[in-house]
Amino acid sequence: MTSEAAASPLLELRKVNKSFGVVHVLHDVDFAIYPGQVTALVGDNGAGKSTLVKTIAGIYGRDNGEYLVDGAPVTVHGPRDVSALGVEVVYQDLALCDNLDIVENMFLGRELSTFGLLDDAAMEAKARETLASLSVRTVKSVRQSVASLSGGQRQTVAIAKAVLWNSRIVLLDEPTAALGVAQTRQVLDLVRRLADRGLGVVLISHNMNDVFEVADRITALYLGRVAADVPTTEVTHNQVVELITAGRSGDLGIRDVASATI
């Protein structure tokens, strides 16, 4: 933990709580996203991963706790505030329109236009540039419809869409869940390249292989609490699995697991 103190986080949540009615989903959660690092967010179903992501995305409000960007507290009222801060979320269902092509999807809702006329040439040029800067070589044409893309390519387009707007932080919800081996490879390479460009990346995943392959840090959630926030190099596979399933592993984890309830 101390070795990380040098880099200050791009985005930080401190002591965040969130309840839905009587269900207390997030308990005093601390979460930080660092520039140039992939932070893996792991946890069992119902541990609060999705709630945490939606809280960061501004879809859910916080009951209390701080939301800091570049060390300064910000007020966030909704998803638009969050994207204005340079934070983009790629959800599992990707939200792409099958009948539109890659360029049209990347600019959906934020089309470039002059006097209300679409500037297709500028959009295509910028989409091409973004894909090239991410070293994406797997699509045949940026003018092909998204319906014709494979799962990995669709994920690539969704991620490229997220970084198109000079975003600084990208949150990826299970980006490899439905992909085969080769496509998982493509997407993980892309995730690594995002971090190498200095973006803060959050990877939500159930797959320990993926996590250990690309993540710099691992934050494990257990029943809405942060069980551990450790550099990937300092933990083993088994420890992470124990943190996910029991909230505790050796010296790591929640001190008083037995009292932790939802």
Next chain:
Amino acid sequence: MSISSAKSTSEKPDGAPLAGGTSTVDPSDVDRPLGTVRDAFVDYLNRLRGGDMGALPAILGLVVLFTVFSVLHDKFLTTYNMANLVVQAGSICVLAMGLVFVLLLGEIDLSAGVAGGASATITALMLVDHGWTWWGATLAGIAIGAVIGLVIGLLVAYLSIPSFVVTLAFFLALQAVPLKLIGAGGSLRFNDEILRGLSIKNVPVVAGWVAALVVVVGFAALALWRYHSRSKRGLSHRPLLLVLIQIVALAVIVLGSTALLSQNRAPNPDFFNISGIPWVAPVVIVLLLVWTFVLTRTKFGRHLYAVGGNAEAARRAGINVNAMKVAAFVICSSMAAVSGILAASYTGKVSPGSGGGNELLYAVGAAVIGGTSLFGGRGRALDAVIGGLVIATIPNGLGLLDQASYINFIVTGGVLLLAASVDAISRRRRSATGV
């Protein structure tokens, strides 16, 4: 061009140096803009095989119908009948263009035909009983259409009632409008020079030629300018040869039909002179250009396709899905009003049954046969016009053959079913191959 593209294809399989470093990437590596005619042709074939047929079924249908009818009846291919066909197709094309907007969202408007009838009734009443000018009366009719669309759209978007049910209710209720205003068994004749003239008068021959030339030259200039600017910036574009073929094809169609319609087509050429493009045609073409522009060049059009393709994705992208639905129904019903007025112009009267007959099914058939999907997300204004010509050809040809009208119903129903089957099958192939 062909050499460089051949080189890049051969490099593709083993190309792609290992990514990861900050290697400078030439944007042209990302993809290969369709460079050669061969590429474009292969791409087109792949799309056809994948079920993306566009207007091809409609064009084939038109060829088949023209062949059959011209073999069966020697009067079918006369210029007189062709001009008639253009006039008959006008109101169907306009109604179908309006329906494209609703179909794009995966909705349906069953009331469009009767909305047109109701609007035309208002227009005729204003002309005949209140002595309004033709444009005042026309605007009144279109405004009524817009209001009908607004109400339907609000009910569909904000109360989430299926459009099928809402518009079925309007289909029934709106038939009351002409019945009440005109009275059962009556009819409202109007003889306004302009509105009636849309169907029975023609553009002066010289003006027709000028307009046709403007269209062809304008299209050619736009296509070439687009080719030039896109290829200069290294963006994907169609090969030059294909652009030229397109321009020539358009020129042949536009100038060819202008030449045909500029001949004297009077049955008795020694006594009468009937020549020139019927006024309906420029009305349809202007609407076609306007809506094509809206659908392909504006944010509004792009967002319509997005909502039709994936409403949830559109909503997350910040598009107001409900407002888009309302807008689509308003456009549809307004176009229905124009269509109703054109239909009234053709017969010179409005009667209680106006718009309640086959009009709607013809128009849905026209849109679908032209390549608009009933499932949303796919369709162009041009498809509706081509489809409208196909649909209008059927009653025209059967009428010449003196067939009993029940045949007309069966054939039209069959064509609609065929078009919907083509749509469903091509959709299945699309989801299988993902084109």
